[in-house]
Amino acid sequence: MGNLEARKLDAGEQDEFPAVFGAAFLEDSEADVARLRPIAPFVTALGVFDDAEMIGTAGHYDLTITLPGGHHSRLAGVTLVGVKPGHRRRGVLTSLIREQLDDLRESGVALAALYASEGAIYGRFGYGMASFENHLSLSGKPGFRTGVEVDDRPVREVERDRALPVIQQQHARIAANRVGWTGRADGSWEALELMRRSRNGRQPPRYALHPEGHVIYRPETKWTDRGPDYRLEITHLMAETPQAYAALWRYLLEFDLVRELHWGKAAIDEPIVHLLADPRAVDQRIVDGLWLRLVDVRAALAARELNGPDDVVLEVTDAFCPWNSGRWRLSGECTTAPAQVALDVADLAAAYLGGTTLSQLAAAGRVRELEPGALTAASRALATDRAPSCPDAF
Numbered sequence: 464m465g466n467l468e469a470r471k472l473d474a475g476e477q478d479e480f481p482a483v484f485g486a487a488f489l490e491d492s493e494a495d496v497a498r499l500r501p502i503a504p505f506v507t508a509l510g511v512f513d514d515a516e517m518i519g520t521a522g523h524y525d526l527t528i529t530l531p532g533g534h535h536s537r538l539a540g541v542t543l544v545g546v547k548p549g550h551r552r553r554g555v556l557t558s559l560i561r562e563q564l565d566d567l568r569e570s571g572v573a574l575a576a577l578y579a580s581e582g583a584i585y586g587r588f589g590y591g592m593a594s595f596e597n598h599l600s601l602s603g604k605p606g607f608r609t610g611v612e613v614d615d616r617p618v619r620e621v622e623r624d625r626a627l628p629v630i631q632q633q634h635a636r637i638a639a640n641r642v643g644w645t646g647r648a649d650g651s652w653e654a655l656e657l658m659r660r661s662r663n664g665r666q667p668p669r670y671a672l673h674p675e676g677h678v679i680y681r682p683e684t685k686w687t688d689r690g691p692d693y694r695l696e697i698t699h700l701m702a703e704t705p706q707a708y709a710a711l712w713r714y715l716l717e718f719d720l721v722r723e724l725h726w727g728k729a730a731i732d733e734p735i736v737h738l739l740a741d742p743r744a745v746d747q748r749i750v751d752g753l754w755l756r757l758v759d760v761r762a763a764l765a766a767r768e769l770n771g772p773d774d775v776v777l778e779v780t781d782a783f784c785p786w787n788s789g790r791w792r793l794s795g796e797c798t799t800a801p802a803q804v805a806l807d808v809a810d811l812a813a814a815y816l817g818g819t820t821l822s823q824l825a826a827a828g829r830v831r832e833l834e835p836g837a838l839t840a841a842s843r844a845l846a847t848d849r850a851p852s853c854p855d856a857f
């Protein structure tokens with residue numbers, strides 16, 4: 464193997480990288496690669512070469528993310544990471560991440576996030592589990608508790624091209640106030656959504672709109688000798704008011720032919736549980752969601768609002784991005800004052816959106832309190848009112 468240096472792809476190489484990424488996931492048939500091509504132009508792509516052969520890829524979208532306090536920050540939405548079989552465990556991914564983080568730092572992007580294919584890959588690079596996803600299942604037709612207020616304006620099925628502009632406007636309004644939600648202004652959302660339409664051979668998505676919310680779902684149709692056994696797979700459900708939220712759920716729960724609803728990207732504090740007469744009708748399984756990397760600790764800390772004192776001093780270690788190692792107040796100010804809490808940058812990332820508390824991490828032995836009382840103060844300052852979540856994939 465030659466030089467393992469990662470570099471930005473030039474225009475002539477852009478065309479090849481979906482095939483290399485496809486090969487990493489054993490999805491490199493012509494149809495698979497064609498499905499990936501529409502998203503490639505939206506991604507800043509890196510590659511690693513073995514002589515002339517491209518053997519590894521990584522990319523990122525230029526997104527925004529909502530932070531605690533309603534502030535917004537640029538976010539590198541890391542995606543399309545793959546190394547061809549036969550070239551693995553020789554540092555190809557390491558060189559891609561090295562180049563990507565250096566480049567983001569130079570470009571002034573303080574945060575990067577990704578969804579991990581496997582849980583053991585990204586912690587070593589300073590990524591921490593910053594949000595969690597709730598896989599919700601509801602079977603039968605559980606009813607609402609009495610007194611639930613429903614916005615009775617109708618929910619209507621609308622075809623894709625008419626639905627998308629409305630959905631994007633609603634999404635932008637709701638995302639502005641939800642920690643962890645991402646925004647994209649470059650049109651890549653449509654490309655990504657088209658790419659996913661044909662994956663796994665499922666039926667294309669359907670769009671149901673309410674004046675103040677929407678649901679995107681895919682029906683999985685099935686008949687048994689007892690009749691219909693349909694399942695609706697929800698991909699997005701969002702509402703601007705609690706009453707619109709209830710209207711969307713009532714629409715789904717009253718769907719004829721359907722025996723089960725499933726939503727793999729619900730928030731861990733999803734309100735549906737509190738709408739039902741029998742909360743046990745919902746099955747919930749929690750898995751990791753966004754893995755976050757503080758590319759620049761100073762800028763990241765300064766960008767979010769705190770829920771408590773901003774002067775607690777953190778001793779941060781960051782083996783992969785040493786410019787972050789040092790003492791930082793929660794406000795983002797660099798200091799020489801004695802450290803009060805010691806932690807790795809991945810743990811700070813895990814707590815950054817409020818999805819995990821520093822106290823929880825300390826209970827796991829990952830965060831150390833150096834001065835009595837400082838851990839609780841810092842933990843509360845970083846905590847958020849609602850759990851961070853991110854309904855969008857990238």
Ligand SMILES: CC(=O)SCCNC(=O)CCNC(=O)[C@H](O)C(C)(C)COP(=O)(O)OP(=O)(O)OC[C@H]1O[C@@H](n2cnc3c(N)ncnc32)[C@H](O)[C@@H]1OP(=O)(O)O
Nearest residue numbers: 487542543544545546551552553554555556557577580583
């Ligand atoms: C955001 C996304 O796109 S997620 C998608 C990630 N891609 C995939 O899962 C596709 C299939 N897998 C692959 O393409 C590759 O195996 C990758 C990208 C996961 C890893 O690439 P490699 O070039 O083998 O990684 P590299 O050699 O740089 O490994 C760095 C370290 O991570 C470890 N590592 C790499 N992959 C894994 C894994 N899947 N599980 C656990 N540890 C891993 C290596 O053992 C190594 O550890 P060490 O430093 O202690 O020796």
